[in-house]
Amino acid sequence: xDLRQIGTLYAHEMRSALRERNIVIFSIIVPIVMYxxxxxxxxxxxxxxxxxxxxxxxxxxxxxxxxxxxxxADSLASHDRVEVVTWDDGPAAARDAVARGRLxxxxxxxxxxxxxxxxxxxxxxxxxxxxxxxxSATARSRVEQAVGAHRDAWVERERxxxxxxxxxxxxxxxxxxxxxxxxxxxxxxxxxxxxFLMLITVAIAAFYPAIDATAGERERxxxxxxxxxxxxxxxxxxxxxxxxxxxxxxxxxxxxAALALSMxxxxxxxxxxxxGELAGxxxxxxxxxxxxxxxxxxxxxxxxxxxxxxxFARTFKExxxxxxxxxxxxxxxxxxxxxxxxxxxPLMAAIPVANVALLIREAIAGTAxxxxxxxxxxxxxxxxxxxxxxxxxxxxxxxxxxGSAGGGLGGFLRRQFGSNGRKx
Amino acid sequence: MIPPAPTPDHDxxxxxxxxxxxxxxxxxxxxxxxxxLPVRTEALTKIYHDDGRGEVRAVDxxxxxxxxxxxxxxxxxxxxxxxxxxxxxxxxxxxTGGRAWVMGHEVREEPERVRERLGFxxxxxxxxxxxxxxxxxxxxxxxxxxxxxxxxxxxEELIDRFGIGDFADxxxxxLSSGMKQKVSIARTVAHDPPVLIFDEPTVALDVLNAIExxxxxxxxxxxxxxxxFSTHIMSEAEQLCDRIAIxxxxxxxxxxxxxxxxxxxxxxxxEEIFVHYxxxxxxxxxxxxxxxxxxxxxxx
Numbered sequence: 070x071d072l073r074q075i076g077t078l079y080a081h082e083m084r085s086a087l088r089e090r091n092i093v094i095f096s097i098i099v100p101i102v103m104y105x106x107x108x109x110x111x112x113x114x115x116x117x118x119x120x121x122x123x124x125x126x127x128x129x130x131x132x133x134x135x136x137x138x139x140x141x142a143d144s145l146a147s148h149d150r151v152e153v154v155t156w157d158d159g160p161a162a163a164r165d166a167v168a169r170g171r172l173x174x175x176x177x178x179x180x181x182x183x184x185x186x187x188x189x190x191x192x193x194x195x196x197x198x199x200x201x202x203x204x205s206a207t208a209r210s211r212v213e214q215a216v217g218a219h220r221d222a223w224v225e226r227e228r229x230x231x232x233x234x235x236x237x238x239x240x241x242x243x244x245x246x247x248x249x250x251x252x253x254x255x256x257x258x259x260x261x262x263x264x265f266l267m268l269i270t271v272a273i274a275a276f277y278p279a280i281d282a283t284a285g286e287r288e289r290x291x292x293x294x295x296x297x298x299x300x301x302x303x304x305x306x307x308x309x310x311x312x313x314x315x316x317x318x319x320x321x322x323x324x325x326a327a328l329a330l331s332m333x334x335x336x337x338x339x340x341x342x343x344x345g346e347l348a349g350x351x352x353x354x355x356x357x358x359x360x361x362x363x364x365x366x367x368x369x370x371x372x373x374x375x376x377x378x379x380x381f382a383r384t385f386k387e388x389x390x391x392x393x394x395x396x397x398x399x400x401x402x403x404x405x406x407x408x409x410x411x412x413x414x415p416l417m418a419a420i421p422v423a424n425v426a427l428l429i430r431e432a433i434a435g436t437a438x439x440x441x442x443x444x445x446x447x448x449x450x451x452x453x454x455x456x457x458x459x460x461x462x463x464x465x466x467x468x469x470x471x472g473s474a475g476g477g478l479g480g481f482l483r484r485q486f487g488s489n490g491r492k493x
Numbered sequence: 494m495i496p497p498a499p500t501p502d503h504d505x506x507x508x509x510x511x512x513x514x515x516x517x518x519x520x521x522x523x524x525x526x527x528x529x530l531p532v533r534t535e536a537l538t539k540i541y542h543d544d545g546r547g548e549v550r551a552v553d554x555x556x557x558x559x560x561x562x563x564x565x566x567x568x569x570x571x572x573x574x575x576x577x578x579x580x581x582x583x584x585x586x587x588x589t590g591g592r593a594w595v596m597g598h599e600v601r602e603e604p605e606r607v608r609e610r611l612g613f614x615x616x617x618x619x620x621x622x623x624x625x626x627x628x629x630x631x632x633x634x635x636x637x638x639x640x641x642x643x644x645x646x647x648x649e650e651l652i653d654r655f656g657i658g659d660f661a662d663x664x665x666x667x668l669s670s671g672m673k674q675k676v677s678i679a680r681t682v683a684h685d686p687p688v689l690i691f692d693e694p695t696v697a698l699d700v701l702n703a704i705e706x707x708x709x710x711x712x713x714x715x716x717x718x719x720x721x722f723s724t725h726i727m728s729e730a731e732q733l734c735d736r737i738a739i740x741x742x743x744x745x746x747x748x749x750x751x752x753x754x755x756x757x758x759x760x761x762x763x764e765e766i767f768v769h770y771x772x773x774x775x776x777x778x779x780x781x782x783x784x785x786x787x788x789x790x791x792x793x
Contacts, residue, residue: 077635081624088623088664290619296585297618299609299637299684467587 070307074300078308086278086312096274096316100324104266105331123150127208128171130156130163133178137190140222141176144215151211164197173208174198176216190223255332256353257409260433263328263360264426265403267321271367272375272396274320275313279375280388282309287383296470306464310372310457318368322361356432359442363425363432366449370421371399373456380464381477391477402426413437418444421452529597531688531719532559532582538590539577539743551577553743554591559719561687564710566734567723568767574743575723576615579692582721583613595688609638612681615692619677622666626657626676629665630683637684651679655709671702678709689713690721695729707733727763737763739770746770 086092129151131142145151154172156163166172175197182193194216198209228238286292295305378395382388402423405411413427418441428445431437463469469481539552552574559565567575580586582593584604592599598606620629630648639647652661655675660668665676681689691710695703711733714720724730730737731751738748747754747770751763760766 074636074638077632081621081632081636084628085621085623289622290617291621293585293613293615294618294620294680297583297608297611297613298633299605301605470585 070301070304075304075308075311078300078305079311082282082308082312083315086281086316089277089281092277092281092316095277096320097323100270100274100320101327104270104324105327108262108266108328109331122203122207125150125204125207127151127173127204127211128154129174129176129208129212130154130166130172131176131178132156132160132163134176135178135190135192138178138192138219138223141215141219144218145212148211148215151208167197167199167205170199170202170205173202173205174212176212190227256434259328259332260430261407261409263325263433264406264429266324266328267360267364267367267429268400268403268422268426270324271317271321271364271371272399275317275368275371275375276392276396278313278316279372279379279392280382280385282313283376283379284382284385284388288385292470302465302470303461306376306461309464310376310460313376314369314372316368317372318365321364321368325360325364353433353435356435356437359432359437360429363428363445363449366446366453367422367425369453370449370456373453373460374399376460377456377463378478380460380469381481406430413441413445415441415444417441419448421449424448529594530558531561531596532557532565532594532721534558534578534582534591534593536591537578537581537588537593539574539581539586540589550743552581552588555740555743555745557721557738557745557748559688559721561719562714562717563735564714564720564722564733566730566737567721567740568725568727568730568734568737568763569723569740570725570771573725573740575725575740576692577743578740579613579615579690579721579723582607583611583690584608585613609684610686610688612684612686612689613692614677614681614690614694616694616697617692618681620665620673620680623664625662625664626668626672626679627652627661629676629680633680633683637686639684647683647685651683655679670698671705674698674702674706678706682713687717688719688721690723692723693725694722695724695726703729727767731763739767741771 127148127150129145131145131153134142142153146153156172160175160177163172163175167175177195177197179193179195181191196209196212196216198212199205200209286295296302298305374395375392378391379388382391399422402420403426406423406426411417411427413424413431417427418424424441424445428437428442431441463478463481466481468484534555534557536554536556537552538550538554541549541551543549555574555578557565557567557578567578569575577586581588581600582595584600584607587601592601594600595607596610598610600607624632627648630651631644634644634647635641652658655678657672657675657679660672665673668676689710694706694710698706707729710720710722714735722730722734734751736748736750737754739746739754747757747766749757754763754766755761758766758769760769
């Protein structure tokens with residue numbers, strides 16, 4: 070392979086690509102602007118929905134509430150957004166009204182069980198609501214708060230009446246001490262978001278270049294022009310691969326930089342005044358080289374995979390439909406990785422794509438184990454080499470060069486290795 | 494008419510040549526003076542497997558030669574095997590049988606060396622739309638191994654020669670078809686190859702552009718280039734080609750100058766000669782229609 074020729078071909082691919090509007094938008098602009106903006110919109114939307122729920126009015130019916138526990142009714146009646154509805158049609162009709170949405174919650178006071186009977190005034194509450202409706206769910210929450218506050222006051226009063234002193238009572242109390250720092254919270258959130266966004270960004274950033282480098286050449290009728298240059302096919306394939314990988318990795322890294330710089334702005338709607346503290350140390354500086362390396366490896370792997378799929382396409386449309394299954398395949402691990410319980414064990418570190426996503430998460434949390442990092446690097450390097458070798462082999466096949474290998478990768482492999490083994 | 498067997502590579506060491514043509518062997522390099530023909534094929538064959546038709550012999554034991562300063566016309570109807578044969582010569586396709594040499598380099602054994610000595614132009618070899626003509630010429634000169642220190646001078650020379658100066662720095666996508674054609678030919682000869690292949694080059698051109706292109710190809714012949722020119726247009730072959738090879742159903746049926754073909758058949762017009770060799774007197778109208786001159790076919 071002549072490195073100078075590869076350099077010439079690579080520079081040519083990059084020059085053309087950087088003048089292609091779609092590629093610039095999806096591989097550069099979108100990672101920088103779109104994903105931080107999307108995250109901001111998501112969080113702002115969540116805050117908005119929460120605010121909307123707080124403004125919902127609740128229609129509540131109370132049945133069988135003894136005078137001793139009237140403070141519950143008083144508390145609810147004093148709430149700006151709660152209407153205590155007078156109900157004469159009995160509990161069955163009230164439950165039906167809640168189920169149908171005509172009421173939002175029903176609180177029924179029942180006699181206590183035998184074991185609870187010795188405590189004077191004790192009783193059981195039964196709360197009916199419809200969780201499928203936001204309005205009913207909000208009403209449930211408001212009723213529970215009112216009942217809980219009254220219960221605490223009532224228990225306090227009863228234990229004093231029974232002579233249980235503060236010291237003895239304190240033995241039953243639970244003192245909660247949250248050791249989470251604002252940095253930990255930020256890293257937890259980033260650890261969930263960043264790997265997911267990184268996979269999507271790298272995949273999208275490599276998507277158009279992969280199609281442009283293959284089907285795009287055919288659609289523009291420049292493929293045959295390129296096939297008649299004096300460079301070996303392997304050099305042409307290498308240059309195309311490097312071009313796609315550059316955009317994939319660059320898209321991921323640009324996205325990472327944009328997220329790091331805009332995190333305070335993104336989290337503000339969710340975290341309010343704490344956002345400033347959260348963003349301060351969101352991504353540890355020491356983890357950035359690991360995240361960068363992981364992103365670069367991801368770009369190299371995704372580029373090779375996408376080229377293998379796209380090289381069979383004759384048009385942009387074909388290219389899009391051929392790459393999409395691979396695109397979904399690499400996004401899939403990100404969905405499972407939303408569970409914080411999955412860790413970067415040596416076994417997980419051997420699984421391509423998933424290992425990089427986990428590595429990024431662990432690196433952000435500052436807990437990436439050295440052995441798992443090493444396994445991830447070895448595994449990804451191995452799979453990248455495998456994918457590149459396969460991509461180069463595919464791209465040297467005559468039927469692929471000519472665009473006559475219809476049916477995509479699956480059809481090609483069947484023809485190559487099928488029972489008749491016949492080559493098209 | 495069987496040409497002598499090619500001698501081994503007579504290339505001079507790269508950089509030792511006095512001119513670009515000599516560098517690639519077009520002058521007194523590895524072909525002419527040593528007696529090796531710039532282009533030669535021997536029983537060149539391409540067989541495809543088609544699910545519907547079974548085994549298809551697209552090119553069947555084709556023997557061809559092309560000399561320095563000669564235009565060899567490959568004349569045949571659509572689907573006759575012209576493009577497949579030329580694609581094998583340009584190493585885009587691999588032969589399934591036979592052999593072919595370009596400036597003494599065998600197409601399967603040394604494909605990069607073959608492509609280095611070859612310029613390939615066809616309706617399906619378009620230009621990159623997002624780059625400028627100057628960038629296009631620079632890229633093709635460099636990637637085809639034209640000496641790096643002479644690339645810029647070569648680009649300027651081509652811009653001047655083909656009258657590209659006024660639009661050398663505009664993107665190709667902004668150019669008219671006539672401008673693109675000039676850039677495309679300049680691209681084909683950017684690395685000063687001794688052998689040129691023009692595969693149906695006028696098929697998508699209007700009359701004036703076709704005439705201009707034929708003029709340019711004639712000029713390249715006069716410079717000593719060995720040129721393979723495929724066409725299905727009889728008048729084009731008559732006007733431009735020094736020798737004509739009639740190809741039909743993958744086979745070369747006859748090769749010679751127009752006079753030689755006339756003498757051999759006793760017929761005057763190339764169309765009659767073609768029909769005589771192809772044995773298609775009773776052929777369908779569509780085939781005969783393909784043989785009409787471009788001007789007639791376009792209503793010009």
